[in-house]
Amino acid sequence: MAIKDYIRERFFPHIWCPGCGHGTVMNSLLRAIDSLGMSKNEIVMVSGIGCSSRISGYVDFHTLHTLHGRALAFATGVKLSLPELNLIVPMGDGDALAIGGNHFIHAARRNIDLTAIVMNNRIYGMTGGQYSPLSGYGTLATTAPYTNIDQSFDTVNLATAAGATFVARSTTYHVQQLAKILKQAILHEGFSVVEVLTQCPTYFGRKNRQGNAVDMMESYKKNTTPIGSKAKKENPDLIERGIFVQEERPEYCSEYDKIIKKAMA
Amino acid sequence: MAKPKLKSHLINPEWCKGCGICVHFCPKNVLELNDNDKVFPARPWDCICCKLCELRCPDFAIEVEIEQDEQ
Amino acid sequence: MKKENIKFIQGNEACVEGALYAGLDFFAGYPITPSTEIAELLSYRLPQVGGKFIQMEDEIASMSAIIGASLTGSKVMTATSGPGFSLMQEALGYAIMAEIPCVIVNVQRGGPSTGIPTHVSQGDVNQARWGTHGEHAIITITASNHQDVFETTVHAFNVSETYRTPVILLYDEVVGHMRERLIVPKKGELPLVGRLRTSVKEGVDYHPYLPREDGRLPMSDFGSVHRYNVTGLFHDMWGFPSDNPHIVHGLLRHLVDKIQNNVNQITRYKEHYLNDAEIVMISYGSSARSANHVVFSRRTRGEKLGLLELQTLWPFPYDLVREKCAKAKYIVVVEMNMGQIMQEVRKAVDQPEKVFLANRIDGVFITPTDIRNILRLIQGKGV
Numbered sequence: 001m002a003i004k005d006y007i008r009e010r011f012f013p014h015i016w017c018p019g020c021g022h023g024t025v026m027n028s029l030l031r032a033i034d035s036l037g038m039s040k041n042e043i044v045m046v047s048g049i050g051c052s053s054r055i056s057g058y059v060d061f062h063t064l065h066t067l068h069g070r071a072l073a074f075a076t077g078v079k080l081s082l083p084e085l086n087l088i089v090p091m092g093d094g095d096a097l098a099i100g101g102n103h104f105i106h107a108a109r110r111n112i113d114l115t116a117i118v119m120n121n122r123i124y125g126m127t128g129g130q131y132s133p134l135s136g137y138g139t140l141a142t143t144a145p146y147t148n149i150d151q152s153f154d155t156v157n158l159a160t161a162a163g164a165t166f167v168a169r170s171t172t173y174h175v176q177q178l179a180k181i182l183k184q185a186i187l188h189e190g191f192s193v194v195e196v197l198t199q200c201p202t203y204f205g206r207k208n209r210q211g212n213a214v215d216m217m218e219s220y221k222k223n224t225t226p227i228g229s230k231a232k233k234e235n236p237d238l239i240e241r242g243i244f245v246q247e248e249r250p251e252y253c254s255e256y257d258k259i260i261k262k263a264m265a
Numbered sequence: 266m267a268k269p270k271l272k273s274h275l276i277n278p279e280w281c282k283g284c285g286i287c288v289h290f291c292p293k294n295v296l297e298l299n300d301n302d303k304v305f306p307a308r309p310w311d312c313i314c315c316k317l318c319e320l321r322c323p324d325f326a327i328e329v330e331i332e333q334d335e336q
Numbered sequence: 337m338k339k340e341n342i343k344f345i346q347g348n349e350a351c352v353e354g355a356l357y358a359g360l361d362f363f364a365g366y367p368i369t370p371s372t373e374i375a376e377l378l379s380y381r382l383p384q385v386g387g388k389f390i391q392m393e394d395e396i397a398s399m400s401a402i403i404g405a406s407l408t409g410s411k412v413m414t415a416t417s418g419p420g421f422s423l424m425q426e427a428l429g430y431a432i433m434a435e436i437p438c439v440i441v442n443v444q445r446g447g448p449s450t451g452i453p454t455h456v457s458q459g460d461v462n463q464a465r466w467g468t469h470g471e472h473a474i475i476t477i478t479a480s481n482h483q484d485v486f487e488t489t490v491h492a493f494n495v496s497e498t499y500r501t502p503v504i505l506l507y508d509e510v511v512g513h514m515r516e517r518l519i520v521p522k523k524g525e526l527p528l529v530g531r532l533r534t535s536v537k538e539g540v541d542y543h544p545y546l547p548r549e550d551g552r553l554p555m556s557d558f559g560s561v562h563r564y565n566v567t568g569l570f571h572d573m574w575g576f577p578s579d580n581p582h583i584v585h586g587l588l589r590h591l592v593d594k595i596q597n598n599v600n601q602i603t604r605y606k607e608h609y610l611n612d613a614e615i616v617m618i619s620y621g622s623s624a625r626s627a628n629h630v631v632f633s634r635r636t637r638g639e640k641l642g643l644l645e646l647q648t649l650w651p652f653p654y655d656l657v658r659e660k661c662a663k664a665k666y667i668v669v670v671e672m673n674m675g676q677i678m679q680e681v682r683k684a685v686d687q688p689e690k691v692f693l694a695n696r697i698d699g700v701f702i703t704p705t706d707i708r709n710i711l712r713l714i715q716g717k718g719v
Contacts, residue, residue, distance in 0.1 A: 001319065004325065012325065017282075018282035018283060019284035023322070024321055024322070026323075027323065028320070040563060041560065042559065044558050046404070057576060063565045063566070064404065064566045065577075066400065067427060067568060073404070074403060074404040075404060076397070076400075076401050077364060077400065077403060077412075078405065080405065081409075082409075082559055084559065085558065102397075106393040106397070173290075176320065214284075214286055214289040214290075217321075260383040260386055264383070264384060264386065
């Protein structure tokens with residue numbers, strides 16, 4: 001398949017568990033990139049730390065595997081110093097929104113042209129299943145043995161409030177929508193956030209009796225709905241999928257180029 | 266446009282982890298897991314080349330090869 | 337001499353001049369006393385030469401951003417003080433592990449914690465060496481006057497590129513904020529080391545972490561023809577993670593040896609009257625200004641004092657120090673902390689019992705009188 005051109009085959013089979021949604025996210029992402037026809041040399045993938053962030057080792061781009069929570073800060077340096085590059089920043093939910101929360105809101109505020117992919121499996125997988133800011137009230141995790149009392153973020157609302165100009169959500173079940181959304185997110189000139197609901201059957205799934213990978217993906221099918229659908233009106237608990245925000249606003253690097261022109265005049 | 270015709274399912278048993286996603290979500294029940302928990306096309310003649318197995322596979326282990334028409 | 341070449345400026349500005357002279361392209365920073373002027377000046381000067389400046393949301397982001405920028409081929413710098421320097425440690429370790437050239441300025445103030453933001457200390461010496469976790473080596477450079485601030489800044493960029501490593505410029509609040517004359521050298525007067533880029537062609541296997549015969553590691557900019565991985569995990573020559581004991585041992589040895597084995601090339605120092613010195617003073621940073629004054633004024637009275645002014649603190653030049661102190665009756669280390677360099681001097685010399693500390697730790701700049709009083713006590717002469 002054409003997308004095999006974009007992977008570092010010598011490292012396969014990859015380390016993700018059987019049924020882990022991250023592999024599917026990588027699959028959709030590479031199809032999105034393939035459909036854009038960019039040169040591999042133009043693409044820099046910057047990831048943090050965690051199961052999600054291991055994605056950077058498997059793809060054949062310029063890859064920068066950084067520190068827990070700091071991917072967007074590193075990516076800001078890469079992008080601002082060489083704006084011609086295309087920056088894709090996959091992160092975990094804890095990676096992006098717990099330790100990385102501050103960098104997340106500021107990257108959004110700046111509207112710098114990066115594509116942030118929040119691979120939300122609602123758990124800290126790599127360290128064995130601790131709760132994250134996206135786990136949700138009442139769930140179980142190794143550090144929430146009596147159930148979690150933390151309320152969770154709504155990634156879409158958070159990104160929107162912080163100023164992101166492209167905000168979307170999909171799931172590992174809805175692969176065709178996911179690839180389309182990722183393509184648009186990459187094309188968007190500004191800060192894009194794509195939240196992907198992706199299953200961790202090994203920890204989140206098992207601890208919270210959500211079944212195996214197939215069961216979890218069935219629940220993504222059942223419990224999500226397109227934005228503004230009739231189903232949503234009837235059942236407000238459904239999670240909406242689609243593009244929530246798509247605006248054109250001054251992008252950070254082009255604004256800085258104007259500063260340079262001004263300073264050099 | 267002519268309906269795509271299946272050439273074959275290219276499956277890499279080294280990469281397949283037997284998660285069962287492709288098997289379960291195949292709209293035509295083409296696929297099954299064998300005794301080694303690796304996917305194989307049990308009913309390839311029913312395949313409609315939707316490629317959802319290929320799109321969803323987390324391990325890049327299955328590819329739906331389509332017959333190229335001679336135009 | 338053209339008037340434009342002579343400036344009367346703060347040390348922080350001298351550092352900015354040195355960085356721009358060395359070819360700084362990208363600065364990311366966060367305001368903190370007493371380093372803020374560096375960020376302010378660069379926000380003005382960098383875009384004038386097509387460079388990029390960004391004020392990030394915190395020091396962690398600043399250090400992270402400069403690492404990212406360095407990978408696209410830019411010469412990069414950040415500036416901070418104690419509390420910010422503490423925040424930068426994790427990312428600093430990343431730059432060490434991933435062998436990323438970058439310069440980090442720490443204009444020291446009183447610590448620990450919020451400490452005393454507008455007052456001087458030299459308390460971060462050991463933090464510069466060991467602030468980040470894990471076994472590692474680091475280059476740390478300092479200066480006592482503005483001309484040296486300029487030259488050591490250029491030197492910092494040069495060794496950063498030569499050894500593909502982060503370099504810490506450890507100045508202090510007195511040098512940072514005082515005003516003094518600086519003569520900006522002409523273009524070409526000071527040697528500059530540029531980014532070493534690989535000559536490996538497209539399609540040919542490029543190893544980002546394979547040293548050349550001469551020890552240098554050619555880099556390849558993100559965006560050009562070689563696609564490789566950069567990580568903070570232990571890694572092989574291609575940058576991919578490995579926990580293979582042979583690789584781990586080899587990489588760690590390489591990271592440490594490339595600096596520790598080149599102490600002589602990296603070391604910078606100044607010496608005054610050491611040939612026949614009976615009392616050798618060792619100092620650095622703004623303390624050295626006072627130590628210098630004591631040496632010169634005592635010499636006019638016939639006392640045989642000498643000064644070894646260190647400009648490189650890490651890797652510590654043990655052999656140099658032993659050699660220069662060999663004939664001394666007393667060795668007096670002058671610094672504004674509780675003996676961080678004194679401990680290293682004790683390790684270097686043959687007779688550690690001869691090493692004394694003349695220090696001040698109350699936020700007030702150590703004066704020649706302070707030093708003279710301590711010297712008298714050491715010599716048994718009372719106050």
